[in-house]
Amino acid sequence: MSTQKPIADNLFTWPSDSPKLIGSKDTETGRYFFPAKNSNQHEKVELSNKGKLWTWTVQRFLPKTPYIEQVAPEDFKPYAVGYIELPGEIMVESRLVGIDPKELEIGMEMELTIEPFVKNEEGEELLIFAFKPSVNS
C-alpha cells in the first residue's frame, strides 16, 4: 500500500479517526478563517465536520494549471464543488463527493470526508478534504 499524506500541511487533522478542517479564530473579533491564518491574533481551531450545502456547481471541463490531476481531457471526470455552511463558524469551499450532482440540493446535510486525489512524484498518495451527504440525513 502506498503511503498517504495531506496535500498541504495545516489543512486538516491527519492521521485521525475523526478528521477536522483546521481553521483559525480571530481572538479580538471572534471571526473564523479557513485556511487558518498565521498571526498572533489568531488561535487555531478545529472546524465542525458537519454542515449544510449553501450552493454548488459542477466543474465540467478539465481545469488548466495549476490543477495537478494528470488526465487527458476526454478522460476527465467532472466533479461537484460547493460551499458548506458550518453552523456558527464559516462557510468552506469544497469538493462534493458520494452523490450524483443531479441529486444535490441547497440545504442538504453534509459531512467531512478525506479522499485520495493524485499521486506525487515520490508515489505518495495526496489526500484532499471533501464533503459528502451525511449518513444520518
Place this chain on the structure above:
Amino acid sequence: MTDVAIVGIGIHPFGRTDGVSGLQQGVHAAKEALSDAEIEWKDIEFAYGGSSAAGSADTMVSELGLTGVPFMNVSNGCATGGSALLSAYTTIKSGQFDIGMAVGFDKHPRGAFNADPEAAGLQKWYGETGLMLTTQFFGMKIQRYMHDYGITSDALALVAEKAFNNGSLNPNAWRRDPVSKEDILNGMMVSDPLTKFMFCSPAEGAVALILCRADIASKFTTKPLYLKGAAFRSRPLGSFEVFSPSLEIERGPSPTVGAAKATFEMAGIGHEDIDLAQLQDTESGAEIMHMAENGFCKDGDQEKMLQDGDTNIDGKFPVNTDGGCIANGEPVGASGLRQVYENCVQLRGAAGKRQVPNNPKTAYTHVYGAPGISACTIITN
C-alpha cells in the same frame, strides 16, 4: 468647478484580430478618438491607459507621437479602463489639465483565464485541487441566487439570447450571429447552471475616450456628452467573491452596491432617470444579479422583466445594447470603456440598427471583476 465632457470616442473591433497586438489595437482606438474630436495627438495634455495582459499603455507614444505628454499606466484588473476614466475625470476636475485621453486595450489567449494562487494571496493546494476557477464562482453565485429569488434557467437563456441579438446589430461585436434560447439552454454545460453560450470569453479589443473641460467642449464636437458620475469600490466584508476558500456566514453587499450608490449621489439623479444601462455580464447570471445590485430592480423582479422583454433595446429598460461581454468577449483592460463607448454612441443617437428609441438622455455603466471590485458611470447629453 467645471463639468467634464466626453468629446471623442474610438474603438478597435472586439473579438480576435490575428497579427495585430493589443497595443496596436489601442493605438487604432486612440487615433479614431482623436479623429472623432477633430484634434491631433499633440493637443492631448495627459493620458491614462492600461491593459491586463497586453503591455504598458504608455509605450503607445512611440506610435502616436513623442510629444512629452504625461502618460500614466493604470493597472486595476477588470476595473483598469474604469480607473483610467476616473483618473482622467479627476485630473480635469482638479484643474491640472484641460483635455486628455483614457484608453484601455487587451489581448488574451483563448480559454478560461489562468489563475495563480500565490499571486492572489492563496495557498497552492487551492489551485492544485481544482477549486480556483472563475467559472465555478459564477455558477455558484447564480445557483444560490436562483434558489433564493426564484430565477429560472429560462431567464438565464433570455439574457444570452438578447446579447447575441444585440451583438448581431453591432459591427464592432465579436459574436454577430443570433443564437436561439433553445440552443443556449441545450449548449454544453460549463458550470451548472451555466451553459457555454451563457459565458463570455477572454478576447481582444480597445477603446479610447477624449475628455475635456465642459466649457470648452463645443470647440471639438456639436454633441458633447457629460460624465456626471463615476465611482469605484473594492469589496466590503461579507461579499461573495471569486477565489474564496471560505466565506462569512453573515452575507453582506457586493462592491457593486457601494459603487452604484456613490455614482448616483455624485450625479445627483435617481434610478428612474436612467434610460439605458451597460451592466457587467461575464455570464448571464451576472447581468441578472447586477440589475438588482445596481438598484434597478428588486431581487427576483428580473424574471418577469426578462420574460416581458423589458431589457431589450426596445424595452422599458434596455441593458447591454451592444451585446455586452457575452457578444463582445472580455478584453479585461478595454471592457469597462467599451460600455462607456456604447453609451456615448447611444446618447449621440448614432447606434444605427441597435439605437435605443426616443432619444435617450442618460446612460449608466457598471463593470465588475476580481478580486471584488466595481466601477460605475453616469453619462448625460
